[in-house]
Amino acid sequence: MKKFTLSATVAVSLACFAGTASAQVSDALVVDGTTISTSAPAADWLDIDQVLSGWSFRTDETRALQMDDFDNPGMIFVDQAIDDWNTVDGTAGKSCASCHDGPESFAGLRAELPRWDEAQGRVMNMEDYINVSRVEHMGAEPWKWAKPRMDAMVALLSLQSRGMTINVAIDGPAADMWEQGRELYYTRVGQLDMACSNCHEDNYGNMIRADHLSQGQINGFPAYRLKNAKLNSTHGRFSGCMKNIRAQPFGVGSDEFRALELYVASRGNGLSVEGPSVRN
């Protein structure tokens, strides 16, 4: 009798597991009545058929947190960024609000970043735009990357593009940098001798110990991670990944990570902007 009970339990738990695995892609991410696309056909230069948001790989509970802005802990930081938006800083005596209509005026920007900026003559990220504004227009100190105030402001500006389709240009003046990023993505580094692609292209959907490997898409960044209860920037996450494979991470804001961000962002073309997302 005892044996029978045990095997029945095993069967039930296996069935549950199979259930969650098959439900992976079909569920829709709906926030405030807006459906956010979490899968899209992959670009033809990719070796995968479909690009999937990291949201698809998380548990039902974690997914649910992102489906309601009240439950999404990342929104706390968005509120903090709104305070910063209205705070005067620097020698020019200006705040963000002095020049811009409102954060809403940045709708669509996140979907295209990183992008080549003709006026600046380089590929710009959200952090670059924030710091250009702070230094050139406000006369304030630039914010450090991957720090709370910067990440919160990136989250506020990303939120304005939520639901919009990622469309990062990989041709034109950004092509060289994109090529460099692609090379980094496929280069094995660190003591474990692994490339980004080994986990996020060859093995997404599989478990790496207790972690469910995603495709490593960055459409949801900055991401609120349950493990550290704060917003995590793209470059901060890249660093974390590199430490995991026992490599010496490139610097946050370095040319290498900028190139990698451009390439990884373009891999998500077709997905929707989710930031601030909730991940574990």
Add this chain to the structure above:
Amino acid sequence: MADNVKPRVRVPRSAVAGEAFEIKTLISHKMESGARKDSDGNTIPRSIIHHFSCDFNGENVIQAALEGAISTNPYIQFEASIEESGTFTFTWQDDDGSEYTDSKDITVG
């Protein structure tokens, strides 16, 4: 007063008399446990929200005592049912003596 403390509450605008509905509350707070040490080995003093209460038209709905193990940005969700229109008031008490409040009106009908 601790930094960046902002209470957030969600209460439905209207309700049916006697029928339970959901209330969600969240307050951003660092909830320093008092068990951690800084880089010099000194104990970082406890700084948490230690008490939460919700009242409806002066009558207490729920009270909660929060301890040092409660994580940052405490989130409390509960259900209530009411017979008449009125106002929910929410109060969080901080270790440093400050009190944060929020209130929401609700109509029955």
